[in-house]
Amino acid sequence: MGKRGMNRRDFLKLTGAGSLAAAAAGGLGGGLLTPKWVWGATPSVKGPIKVGYQAVLSGTLAGYGEFHKMGAVMAVEEINAKGGIAGQKVEMEFRDSTTKPDEAIKNARYFVDSWGADFLAGIDSSAQALALAPLMPQLDRVIMFTHAATEKVTEDFVFKKGVKQIFRNCMPTYNDGHAAAFIAKDFPAVKWSTVSPKYEYGFTCWKMFQESLKGLKPSAQFIAESFAPFGTTDFRSHINTIMDAKPDGFYSTEWAGECISFVRQAKEAGLFDKVKYAMFPVGAAMDVLEGLGKDMPDNLWISARYFFQYPNSKENNDWVARFRKRWNHYPAYVSETGFSAIYAFKAAVEKAGSKDTKAVIAALEGMDLDCPAGKRHFRKEDHQAMYDVPWGQTVSDPNYPFKVMKNMKVIPAKEYFNRPPFEGPGTSPPFK
Amino acid sequence: MGEPLLSTEKLSNHFGKVCTALDLDLRFEPGVLTSIIGPNGAGKSTLINLLTGHLPVQAGKIRFQGRDITRLPIHERVRMGICRSFQVVNVFPELTVAQNVMIPVLARTGRAWRPIRRLSRETALMQETEAFLEKVSLLPERDTPATALSHGDLRLLEVGVALAAAPTLLFLDEPTAGMNPVERVRLLDNIRQLAREGRSTFVVVEHDMDVVFSLSERIIVLHRGEILCDGTPENVRADAKVREVYLGDDVSDLFRYREE
C-alpha cells in the first residue's frame, strides 16, 4: 500500500467495510459514537485545553527534551496568565519520548485515550513521526511536530494520504538541503564533499543539496562523501576521507553533540584551513554554538530552524529576553517551535470557536501566525509551516560566550520549499 | 565364535606425555559379563570414555557389530546399542526419577519428537519406564526429584538411566561405589539376572574384588594403559604378573580368605 499510495478502492473498502461491520457489531465495538463527536459543536469551549507534549529526555539527546520543555512550559504559563485559551486553562503533560517509535506511539495513545488530550505536540525523530502518522486518523487529534524534519510525513501522509490531523511548525529538510544550495551557488567552490549522518535524514539532505546546486550551478561536482553512523564520537577517519579528496567546498548535516565532536576534530585536523567554504545547515543550533563556544572556527556558513538573532524584531528580541530571564539560557530552535506550537493551538481554537479536531484543522489550514521566528504560514496542502530562517558566517562577538552570525542572508521559504503535488517536474527547487 | 559385539584395533590415547591407552586390541563377545580391573590411573575410565565416545579417539579403530564407529557421535552409538553409566553421578537433577528414566526410553522409541502430545497420555511409555524403575527398585521414588534422593538411590538411578536405553552393550563404571551392602547385593542380583536374560551384555569397571570374582565370566586387567591379562577369573587369579603388579601383598591375604 505504501509504495503505490492507497488507491481509492482500497481506502473505501477499508473504511467502508470497517464502519459498516462496526455499526452492525455495535455491541462488540463498544461505545461507538462517543458523545463528544457531535456535529456543530457549541461555540463555547468546555473544560481545560489539554496538550500532550513528548520529546527526548534520556540518552545522548536528552538536552533537546529539556529545551522543548522550556519553550512549551513558558508558552503555557504566559497564556494561562492572560486567561488561557478561549477562557479555559491550558494543561500540559510532558513525557520522555526516547528515540524509539513504539515509545512515542504508546505516549500518544496515553495522552489521547487515557489522559484526554485535545492536542499533541513534540517528536524529535523522523522515524517516530512516520510511525505516528498512520495512527493519527484513529486518535483524531491535531499533532504539531516541533522537530522531526522528514519531508515524507507532510508530503506522503498529509498531502497524498490525506491524514489531516498532522501539522508541523518546524523547518523540514528543505532548508538543510535546498536552501543550502541557494547559499552555496554564490561561492566560487565547485568540488563539494560531505560528512553526514548515516541515516535517512543525512542521505535525503545531501541528495536535495546536490539536486538543487546542480540546477543552480551546473559546474558543481560532488567528489567525496562519508556517512557516519548514529552515535559516532570519533570522526577522524571520515575527516581523512574528505581531506584526501582535496575538495574546495564542504557540506555537513551533522547535528547536536555529534556536530560538536565533528567540528572540534575537523578543526584539529585543519579541514577548515584547507576548505574555505564549509556549510553546517544545523550548525547554528544553540547546543552546538554553546557547546563549541570559542572553539567554533570563524567563517563557517551555519543555519538552524530558528536563530535567536533573527528576525531582529521587537517581538523576537522581547521573547529572547523573557526566555533568558525565565530559564537563564539562550533559546534553542526547539524551544521556539515548542513555544509557537502552543500559541498555534490557541489561535486555532479561538478562531474556530471550538477545540473539535475538524474545526481546529480548518482554522489552522492557511493560517498566518506571528511567532518569535517571524510569520509562519501553514500551507493548506501539506500543513507544513513556511517561515524564513537565516544563514550566516560564524564570527565572535564580545557580548556572547559563543560565536554568532555575520553576512546574514535569508532565502524566502517559497523559493526553496517543495511544492504540491510533490511529484514530477516543477515541484522541487530551483523553480523556473 | 562369529562376529564380536565390539572390537578395537590399536586403540591408543594420551594426555600430553601420560599414555592412558597403548595399541589396545580388545574383543567383547555378546552375552559375556566382563569386568575391567586395574590400579588407579590404569586407564579403566579412559577406555570406557573412548569406547562410548565420551572422549574422542586419537588413534586406532573401534568396530561395533561389524561397523566402524570410531568417529560416530555419542547419541548414534547409543541408538546402535552402546551405552554407559558414570562413576560420578551424572543424572538430571531437577527432574523426577520417572522423568530421568523416561528420557532414554523416549529417545529410543523415537517418540521424543512429539511436541503437542501430552506426556501423561503416553501409557505404553509409562509402563516401560516403570519396568526399568522396578529393575533398579526405584518405583516408590518415581515422583521425587533426583536432588532429593539418597546417595545409594542416586547410584541406582545412575544405572537405571543407562539401562533404560536398552543397550546391547552396557558399560557400568563402578556402579556400586558408595552403596551400602544391602543395596549392593540387590543391584548385583539385578545385573546378574539381566545378563542372564541375555538382552544386554555388561562390562563392569569395579574395584571390589568380591563383586569382580562373583559376577564376571571374563576379567581384563589394565595397567598403565596396557592389557596385563585378559581371561577367566581363574587364570587372572593364577597369573603371576597380575599378582605382582596389581594384587601385591595385601590382597594376597584376600586370597587366603578366599581359599579358607
Next chain:
Amino acid sequence: MKAETRNAVAAGAVLLALCAVPFITGKFTAYLTIRIMLLGIFAVGYNLLLGQTGLLSFGHGAFYAAGAYGLGLFGVHVSTHPLLGVAVGVAAAVLLALLVGYLCVRHTEIYFAMLTLACGMMVFSLVWNAREITGGDDGLIGIVRAPITLFGLADIPIARENHFYFFVLFFFALSVWAAHRIRRSPFGLALAGIRENARRSEFAGVPVRRYRLAAFVLSGAFAGLAGALEALLESNARPFMAHWTHSAEPVLVSLLGGLSSLTGPLVGGAIFVAMREIIQRFTENWMLWFGILLLVIILGFRGGVVGTVSALFRKATAPGEG
C-alpha cells in the same frame, strides 16, 4: 488430577478477563493489554529456549524483526491479507532462525549469548542499511490492517482497535496453549533433559544439537509471530526490533517472572509494560525507578516473581509442576 483442573480453571478465568478488557476498560488499557500480549507471545516462546532448554540467546530480536518485515513487505508488495501476512512473517522468522540457529547451537553459555548477539546486530545493520527495501531507519511504513477475507465469503474487519484486540488475543491464547503443551510433551521433557545435563542427554540417545536447533527455531517462530502482529498493530516495522536491547527484553521479562514456569514470562511481561507506564505517570526519571525495581525483583524474588509466589502458596509441591 486436581492440579491439572485447577490450572485449566485459572487459565479459563484469565481468558475471560482478557475478553472483557476492551469493554470494561478504556482504549489505552486495551492497547497496553495488546502490548502485554505481544510481549507475552515473544517471551513465552523465548522461555522455551531459556527456561526449558537452558540456552541464553541475545539475538531473538532479529526473528521478531523478520516477522514484522516479512509481513510488511508481503503486504506492501503482494497482498494485505493479515493471515497470509502473519504466516509469511512467521515463515521468514523460522527460516532466519534456522540459519542463525544452525551456526549458533554448537556453542553454549556465554559464547552462545555473544554469537546470537553478533548475529542479531548483523540483521539490525542489514535492515538499517537496505534503505530501498526496508525504508532504513525511517522504518517500513504503509502496513495496513486490511480485513480478513475468508474465501471471498465474509470480510472480518480488524482495522478498528477493538476488533484487532481479539485478533491478537486469538494468537496469544494459541501461543500460550502451544507453549503449555510443548512443556508437557515428550519433546518438552527431552529439552528439559538437555537443560539439566546435556552430556547425559546424549548418553540417553538424544541428538542434543538437533533438539537445541529445534527449540531455537520454535522460539524464533513465536518471536516472528509477535513481530508480525506488532507490525499490524503499529502499521510499521523498524530496525530497532532487531537491536540487542530489544533482544534483551524477553530475557529480562522471563527472569522477572520466573524461568521455571509457563506463566513466569507472562507475569514478567505484564510487570515490565505496566510498571514502566505507571512509573512514567509519576516521574520523568522513569529509568531510575525502573532500574531500582529490577534490583528489588532480582535480589528479592530469587526464582522470579511467579517462582517465589507459587513456592509460598504451594505446601505439598507436586514435583515438576508448572
Next chain:
Amino acid sequence: MQSYVHVILAGLSSGMFIWLVASGLTLIFGVLGVLNFAHGSFYMLGAYCSFTVLKYLGAGYWAGLLLGPVGVCAAGFVVERFFLRHVYRLALPYQLLLTFAFVLIFDNLVKIVWGGGALSPPTLSFLGGTIPILGRNFPVYNLFIIAVGPAVALLLWALLEKTWYGRIIRASSSDREMAASLGVRVPALFTGVFVFGTWLGALGGGLAVPYVGLLTPGMGETIIIEAFIVAVIGGLGSLKGAFVGALVIGVLSAFGTRFFPAFDMFLIFILMAGVLLLRPQGLFGAAR
C-alpha cells in the same frame, strides 16, 4: 602515503581508546566471570567526575584525571559489595540483568546531577594542539592516548605477572574454590578486583574527555558494545587478547571507514561471529 599514515594513526588512537575501556571489562570477566554491562556507565561516570573536577574545582586536567575515577570507585564498591555479590552463584542471565539495571540507574542519575544537555570540556592547555605529520595536523593528545594504551597494558601485565597480589588474582580466577581453601579471602579479593576494573573504566572515561570532547548522558552505551566485541575477539578473560583485539578493530574500522564507504558495524559483527564460530576462546583466550 599521507592518507595511509593518518588512517593508521586514527586507527591506533581509537583502538587504544577502546582497549582502555575493554581492559577493565576483561579483567572483571576473567576473575569474577561476570560480564559487566554497567562498565560503560562507570566509563561515563569517570568522564563526568573528571569534567567536574576540571571545571568546577578549577583543578588541572591531571588532577581531574586522578581524582575523577576515585569517585567512581566508590560506586563500583557499592555495586559489588551489596548487589553483585549476591548473584555470583546464580546463572549468567541473572548477573547480566543485575548489571543492566545499573545501566538504567546510572544513566538517569547522570541526567539528574549534571543535566541532560551535552557538556563541552575546556580545551587542554598541556598536551593540547596538534603537530603536522606528513602535511596534515594530528592532535598531540591522540599520540598521548596511543602511548597510554600500552602503558596501561604494561601496568596490568606487571601487576598480574610480577606481584604477589597478581598471583593471587590469577589463582582465584582459574579456581575459585581452591583459592578459597588456601586461605584467600576471595570475597574481599573480588571486591578489590571489581573496584580496580571500575577504576580502569573510569580512567578510560577521564581520558575520553579531551579525546571525544563531549559528554552526554548514556555516552557509555556505544563504547561498551565496541569493548564487548574487542573482548570477545581477543578472547573473553584474556587481557592480551583484548589489547590485540582493540588494535585490530581500531585499525580495521579506520581503514573500512576511509577506503570502503559501504563499511559498517556489520563487518565488525561478522568478524566477531567468525571468531566465535571458528575459535570461541578468541585469539588468546584459554581453550574452553
